[in-house]
Amino acid sequence: MxxxxxxxxxxxxxxxxxxxxxxxxxxxxxxxxxxxxxxxxxxxxxxxxxxxxxxxxxxxxxxxxxxxxxxxxxxxxxxxxxxxxxxxxxxxxxxxxxxxxxxxxxxxxxxxxxxxxxxxxxxxxxxxxxxxxxxxxxxxxxxxxxxxxxxxxxxxxxxxxxxxxxxxxxxxxxxxxxxxxxxxxxxxxxxxxxxxxxxxxxxxxxxxxxxxxAAADWNDLGSPEAYLGYAKAADFRSPGGIRKGASAAYSAAPSLPLNGWDLRGAWTVGREFAALDQPAGALRFRFHARDAHLVLGGAPDGLPVRYRVTIDGAAPGADHGTDIDADGWGEVKEDRLYQLVRQTGAIRDRTITVEFTRPGVRAYVFTFG
Structure with a gap:
């Protein structure tokens, strides 16, 4: 902490x-x-x-x-x-x-x-x-x-x-x-x-x-904002690092340290955001906080993008945020901040994985509370 x-x-x-x-x-x-x-x-x-x-x-x-x-x-x-x-x-x-x-x-x-x-x-x-x-x-x-x-x-x-x-x-x-x-x-x-x-x-x-x-749990907050665009990105762990402004295939890191993150699938990482180029892409973040949020932007065609959140590989259950259900499912319908996790029990280091069902979604920044 x-x-x-x-x-x-x-x-x-x-x-x-x-x-x-x-x-x-x-x-x-x-x-x-x-x-x-x-x-x-x-x-x-x-x-x-x-x-x-x-x-x-x-x-x-x-x-x-x-x-x-x-x-x-x-x-x-x-x-x-x-x-x-x-x-x-x-x-x-x-x-x-x-x-x-x-x-x-x-x-x-x-x-x-x-x-x-x-x-x-x-x-x-x-x-x-x-x-x-x-x-x-x-x-x-x-x-x-x-x-x-x-x-x-x-x-x-x-x-x-x-x-x-x-x-x-x-x-x-x-x-x-x-x-x-x-x-x-x-x-x-x-x-x-x-x-x-x-x-x-x-x-x-x-x-x-x-x-x-709701006010943040400041006493047990151990993760900073984490920007996903290359202009402010830090602690990126996918092998090979970020390829700026070009579509590239990324793979998950063997392990994530606290506040490290990675991508899986075909993404274009621009200055402000990472955009998914093909179906079945995912991103992960290792965090320590009660709440986890992600600022997301919708697909260019205006249709919702389904996504699923898991925590340490399992459905969030009672630890789901306001924008997903207990099984971890949610939809990106507009450009805004989405609350993915609100933990109900003891706070410890966890890994959040967000998997998207189709391309076009933009991921800007993780924030915590």
């Missing part, structure tokens, strides 16, 4: 350096259990951020879900800006809190505003984002930031990013990553009180995600 370490000093160093590389902070810089950077409170903003953040929002386009009254109506409101992308498990696990805060404090003057900044190519498509947002219950205003213009104006550094803006338009707190939700809610209440509202009558009750949105 990897020891938990604070990301505060790492985040500060990144901000100070003015880095622009987007990372999913559930596994920032490969530190599996260090799942968040501390909330910075007071009259603060990330280094390099605009001092007038609402101006960046006012001129941004397109709005997937509009702000009632238009972006200009945000002035004088307390605004929580959340940078997210719909295939990122860290973004998904933050949604129960964002939905609850919008419902609790909307009448007190809070506006939760999503800025969808895509990680993968399919997330640039507004139709995909609208479909995902509807399925996830994201009903608050949501902006599509395909060129990362708003991201850069806020000097954001990863998903999920949270920026707390007071009624005078100043960033009063920010954090990158999951966690510290109680502290975040107290800051929201403070900013609302400063704006002349009285949130004292709003009960602060526990918020908990279910299904794919």
């Amino acid at each position: 990897i020891k938990t370490r604070s990301l505060g000093f790492i985040t500060a160093a990144i901000l100070a350096a003015g880095a622009t590389t987007a990372i999913c902070f559930g596994d920032a810089l490969g530190l599996v259990a260090a799942h968040s950077a501390p909330l910075a409170a007071g009259t603060v903003a990330a280094l390099g951020a605009s001092t007038r953040p609402l101006d960046a929002i006012q001129h941004a386009r397109p709005w997937l879900t509009a702000v009632p009254g238009g972006p200009q109506s945000l002035r004088g409101k307390v605004v929580l800006v959340n940078f997210w992308t719909y295939s990122c498990i860290n973004s998904l696990r933050a949604l129960p809190y964002l939905r609850a805060w919008q419902a609790r404090y909307r009448d007190q003057g809070l506006v939760v505003l999503g800025v969808h900044a895509p990680e993968f190519g399919f997330e640039h498509d507004p139709a995909n984002v609208r479909r995902a947002a509807a399925a996830l219950g994201v009903r608050y205003p949501n902006l599509q930031d395909n060129d990362f213009a708003v991201w850069r104006d806020f000097a954001n550094q990863g998903w999920p990013g949270f920026y707390f803006i007071d009624a005078k338009g100043r960033v009063r707190g920010y954090r990158i990553g999951e966690g510290d939700y109680a502290e975040s809610e107290q800051l929201i209440r403070k900013l609302l009180a400063e704006a002349g509202h009285d949130p004292s009558g709003v009960a602060v009750t526990p918020i908990a995600g279910t299904g794919i949105e």
Whole structure:
């Protein structure tokens, strides 16, 4: 098990350096259990951020879900800006809190505003984002930031990013990553009180995600994100290594170490994803976590692709995720994150195998929780 370490000093160093590389902070810089950077409170903003953040929002386009009254109506409101992308498990696990805060404090003057900044190519498509947002219950205003213009104006550094803006338009707190939700809610209440509202009558009750949105088991998480495109791939174990950008026949490794993976069958490994070229292909990953997810894209013909998951060579049974049944069967119908495993017993090193029945499927990244 990897020891938990604070990301505060790492985040500060990144901000100070003015880095622009987007990372999913559930596994920032490969530190599996260090799942968040501390909330910075007071009259603060990330280094390099605009001092007038609402101006960046006012001129941004397109709005997937509009702000009632238009972006200009945000002035004088307390605004929580959340940078997210719909295939990122860290973004998904933050949604129960964002939905609850919008419902609790909307009448007190809070506006939760999503800025969808895509990680993968399919997330640039507004139709995909609208479909995902509807399925996830994201009903608050949501902006599509395909060129990362708003991201850069806020000097954001990863998903999920949270920026707390007071009624005078100043960033009063920010954090990158999951966690510290109680502290975040107290800051929201403070900013609302400063704006002349009285949130004292709003009960602060526990918020908990279910299904794919449930909080990770951070204490027993020993596997990082594992990208399957060659641009970020690591620990690939099929004999001969990755053949970049060309169809090639791969075979399974004799054995897999923890966090190692391989392919079987004919695949083309591109920068972002590995695409199956012929029927009966498979991929494996050796992991240590309660949950295992895989971001998958559908076949070009638009028809579902059946797949089967096994854990250590057996059907998952009670350990199946929300997107497969107890026998391990599921279907890729749209481009998104699929939950394959949620273990119910003791966590130990396991090998997940995903076998696909026909070609065309794209596999982007394994994530864990």
